[in-house]
Amino acid sequence: DTEVTQTPKHLVMGMTNKKSLKCEQHMGHRAMYWYKQKAKKPPELMFVYSYEKLSINESVPSRFSPECPNSSLLNLHLHALQPEDSALYLCASSQAQKGGRVEQFFGPGTRLTVL
Amino acid sequence: GQQLNQSPQSMFIQEGEDVSMNCTSSSIFNTWLWYKQDPGEGPVLLIALYKAGELTSNGRLTAQFGITRKDSFLNISASIPSDVGIYFCAGLLSQGGSEKLVFGKGMKLTVNP
Numbered sequence: 001d002t003e004v005t006q007t008p009k010h011l012v013m014g015m016t017n018k019k020s021l022k023c024e025q026h027m028g029h030r031a032m033y034w035y036k037q038k039a040k041k042p043p044e045l046m047f048v049y050s051y052e053k054l055s056i057n058e059s060v061p062s063r064f065s066p067e068c069p070n071s072s073l074l075n076l077h078l079h080a081l082q083p084e085d086s087a088l089y090l091c092a093s094s095q096a097q098k099g100g101r102v103e104q105f106f107g108p109g110t111r112l113t114v115l
Numbered sequence: 116g117q118q119l120n121q122s123p124q125s126m127f128i129q130e131g132e133d134v135s136m137n138c139t140s141s142s143i144f145n146t147w148l149w150y151k152q153d154p155g156e157g158p159v160l161l162i163a164l165y166k167a168g169e170l171t172s173n174g175r176l177t178a179q180f181g182i183t184r185k186d187s188f189l190n191i192s193a194s195i196p197s198d199v200g201i202y203f204c205a206g207l208l209s210q211g212g213s214e215k216l217v218f219g220k221g222m223k224l225t226v227n228p
Contacts, residue, residue: 004157006157040221041220041221042203042218042219042220042221043158043203043218045215045216048213048215055213056213056215088155090157090158092157097213097214098207098209098213098214102146102207102214103146103148103160103163104148104160104216105160106150106157106158106159106160107157108156108157109155109156109157111155
């Protein structure tokens, strides 16, 4: 299994809603990532988990809250988002964060629209 | 933040032609990755490069890790219509004890049948 899965594929939410994005991988990877991608731009790193611990937070606003319940799952909890947060949210995983096989495999993304 | 200079930004080619793209940086990278992204989908890894000077092929794709560790190129030979998409280079940057991927701005490839 070389796949990273993400749910939902599309999400529309209001600015007062609370929602969660989910990501799963069964490749035994110990590093997982959240990226945000705006149209016609490259992915921008948001968070990195290594061995289920948060290792990088790229100064992301607190309305985005990541969670790594176990080595296969990664969540992104959303609360009080703004319309400018509308984007494609990508999850990725790699065997290791550093010092080894660090190539990242991406999921298909969740297209988020904030109204 | 750190940036990779990826060029060209777009290319329009005829089916069967070869295409080259490259990425450069003022920083040294430990790993170079090349991805292709189709609209509305996540990036798909094409090639990973781990050693300076390394030349790696994957079917019609060939990529090289520059000897200075500050650049990489990707060649696609004998292009076909399904090569259409956005190609990103990404370098693994060591910073403050952490490592993270830095992406180029992407190259949009159009292949005319």
